[in-house]
Structures are given as C-alpha cells and as structure tokens.
Amino acid sequence: MCSFVNRLKPVLAYSLCFQKGYSRKVPAHIKHIGPGLRTSKQPLDSVIIRPYCSRMEFGKGLFFRQLFESESSTYTYLLADKESREAVLIDPVLETVxxxxxxxxxxxxxxxxxxxxxxxxxxxxxxxxxKNRLFGMKSAISRHSGASADILLSEGDKIHFGKHHLSVRETPGHTDGCVTLVTEDHSMAFTGDALLIRGCGRTDFQQGCSRKLYESVHQKIFTLPPQCLVFPAHDYKGQTASTVGEEKRFNPRLTKSMEEFVDIMVNLNLPKPAKIVDQVVDCGLWNVGPLLFNVCHTCEVDDLCKG
Known part of the structure; x- marks a missing residue:
C-alpha cells in the first residue's frame, strides 16, 4: 500500500497545481502522468503548466472574465478589483449590452x-x-481614433480600477487608433485587432499600414514577457487565448521579415467585414467607401456623430 501511495505522489502534486491555479515547471522527476501518457513532446522538465479559461480568476484580488459574441466573433473582457468592486469592460458589443x-x-x-x-x-x-444605462460610467478610446469619448487615451496612460490598472500601449497599423492594454504585472495583454491568435488585423482599409502594424507588434507586444497571456478582440477558430512567447514562435505572419509580412498582407484578398453596411446605414450614410469608416465610428462611443 505504501509503495502504491508513493507512486501516486507525483501525479497528485501535478494535479494540485491545476487546482490552485499555479504556474510552475513540472518537476524533472515526473516523467509520465500515467502509463504511456505524456503532457508534451518536449521534455517534461521544460513544460510550463499554464491553465487559463474564461472563468479563471487571477491572484492579487483581480477578477477576470472572458465573454463572446458569436455573430462577429468578438471577445469582451470584464476585469474588476475584488475588494473595491470597481470594474473595467474592454470592447463591449452592442448586441450583448x-x-x-x-x-x-x-x-x-x-x-x-x-x-x-x-x-x-x-x-x-x-x-x-x-453610458445611457450606467450613471457615472466613462467611455475611453485612443485619441488617434477620430472618435469622441470621455477619456482619450495616449501611450503610457493608465486606466485605474481599485488597486489595479491597465497601461496603454499604442499599437497602430490595423487602424491609427489601435491600443493594447496591459495589466500592471504584465501577465495579460488585451491586443484588440493588432495581434490575433496566430494572426493579426487586416491592413487593407481604415488607415491600415502593414509596416506600421509589424513595428507595433514587435516593439510594443513582443517585448512583453513570453508568459504574458494574449487576449485578442476576435477569434474565428474557437481559440480563447495565447501567449507572447507562442506568437513570437508560431504566428505565421509576424515571425517573418517585414518585407515578407508586407507581401503576405497585400495578398490576403479578404472580403469586406460583414457589419460594414449595417454601420453605415445606422449613421445614415450609404457610401461604403473607406473614407467613411471613421465618420461612422465617431458616433460609436458616445453617440455623438461629427459627420
């Protein structure tokens, strides 16, 4: 009986890491989880246990929830300080208000x-x-977006909620007003459309610039710690998150040279986004030319159309 329990100890230790939400290396002496089962093709002493999901609540009093809107494949993120109960919502969608x-x-x-x-x-x-439903709530967006909001964000600005904050990193290229929001401990980055999971935002309209996007990702996101979790604004393949380290190794576009990246983006030949016509109609504009995208979006944030 004692020998049986001793054989189980490594397995029990491994499972407890998941239960407690730890992020630790698997001890070198644990070679198998069970007969014939390995956790990775890599040596187990180099495998990082990194559990995450939409229900995970991170340490240090930070609440986190990932939400999804299926029609546009958009992720919305709710973060809150558990003590003060102050919260921030990232990329809310009209249909899921x-x-x-x-x-x-x-x-x-x-x-x-x-x-x-x-x-x-x-x-x-x-x-x-x-804003119409919650008194005192403020809207925020990049000052380079052309949209109106209570808070116009620039590089290095901080969005505070309780004892936590999100830092702003300007990551233009998909649009001029793209930002990436990073938690104070650099454990999570909300990358919008600049960096997607094994992809990136398109650059063929709406102020798009492939060279600018490549520089933004490499200088502002890929400089974060490799274990930093990447949470994009969209995913179309059922993926929920990635890491900076994974994208630096496996992103099929952004692992290339800049010239190769530009060539890839030029030849994507993507269709127009499905919601463009709807947004133009909502603003009373029927011309779907690229110059009108920003006009439509000026009324997105605070329902104040400058067009």
Whole structure:
C-alpha cells in the first residue's frame, strides 16, 4: 500500500497545481502522468503548466472574465478589483449590452470605464448604450481614433480600477487608433485587432499600414514577457487565448521579415467585414467607401456623430 501511495505522489502534486491555479515547471522527476501518457513532446522538465479559461480568476484580488459574441466573433473582457468592486469592460458589443449589464449587476461590480481597443469596422460597440444605462460610467478610446469619448487615451496612460490598472500601449497599423492594454504585472495583454491568435488585423482599409502594424507588434507586444497571456478582440477558430512567447514562435505572419509580412498582407484578398453596411446605414450614410469608416465610428462611443 505504501509503495502504491508513493507512486501516486507525483501525479497528485501535478494535479494540485491545476487546482490552485499555479504556474510552475513540472518537476524533472515526473516523467509520465500515467502509463504511456505524456503532457508534451518536449521534455517534461521544460513544460510550463499554464491553465487559463474564461472563468479563471487571477491572484492579487483581480477578477477576470472572458465573454463572446458569436455573430462577429468578438471577445469582451470584464476585469474588476475584488475588494473595491470597481470594474473595467474592454470592447463591449452592442448586441450583448444586456448580458454585460446583467453580469455586472449580479456580481456587484461598479463599472467605471468601458474602453475600446480601436474603432471597429466589423461590429458596433455597446459603449454608448452602456453610458445611457450606467450613471457615472466613462467611455475611453485612443485619441488617434477620430472618435469622441470621455477619456482619450495616449501611450503610457493608465486606466485605474481599485488597486489595479491597465497601461496603454499604442499599437497602430490595423487602424491609427489601435491600443493594447496591459495589466500592471504584465501577465495579460488585451491586443484588440493588432495581434490575433496566430494572426493579426487586416491592413487593407481604415488607415491600415502593414509596416506600421509589424513595428507595433514587435516593439510594443513582443517585448512583453513570453508568459504574458494574449487576449485578442476576435477569434474565428474557437481559440480563447495565447501567449507572447507562442506568437513570437508560431504566428505565421509576424515571425517573418517585414518585407515578407508586407507581401503576405497585400495578398490576403479578404472580403469586406460583414457589419460594414449595417454601420453605415445606422449613421445614415450609404457610401461604403473607406473614407467613411471613421465618420461612422465617431458616433460609436458616445453617440455623438461629427459627420
């Protein structure tokens, strides 16, 4: 019996790491989880246990929830300080405002800021409607976006909620107003459309510039720690998150040279985003030319159209 228990100790230790949400290296002496089963093709002493999911609540009093809107494949992120109950919502979607409001109310959070990582051409933000429903909530977006908001963000700005904050890193290229939001401990980066999981935002319209996007990702995102979790604004293949280290190794576009990257982006031949016509109609504009994208999006954030 004692020998059987001793054989189980490594397995029990391994499973406890997942239960407690730790991120640690697997001890070198644990060679197998069970007969014939390995966790990776790599040597186990180099494998990092990195559990994450949409329900995970990180340490240091930070609440985190990942939400999804299926029509536009958009992720919305709710972060909150567990003690003060102050919260931030990243990239809210118009169609899911009721869902988000209900969740915030059920959890007893005080939503301080709803922030958009950029002006979207593929879905309509819910920030304006949220402001009408939540007294005191402020909207935020990059000052380079051309949109109106309570808070216009620049490089190095911080969005505070309780004892936590998100730092702003300007990552233009998909649009001029794209930003990446990074937690204070560099454990999570919300990359909008600049960096997707094994991909990136398109650069063929709406102020797009392939060279600028390549520089943004390499200088502002790939300089984060390799274990930093990457949470994009969209995913179309059922993936929920990645890491900086994974994208630096496996992203099929951004691992190339700049010239190769530019050539790839020029030849994507992507169709127009499905929601572009809807947004133009909502603004009373029927010309879907690229110069009107920013005009449409000026009324996204605060329902104040400058067009």
């Amino acid at each position: 009721e869902r988000d409001l209900k969740l915030v109310e059920e959890l007893g959070f005080n939503l301080k800021v709803a922030v958009n990582t950029h002006c979207h051409a593929d879905h309509i933000t819910g920030t304006g409607l949220l």
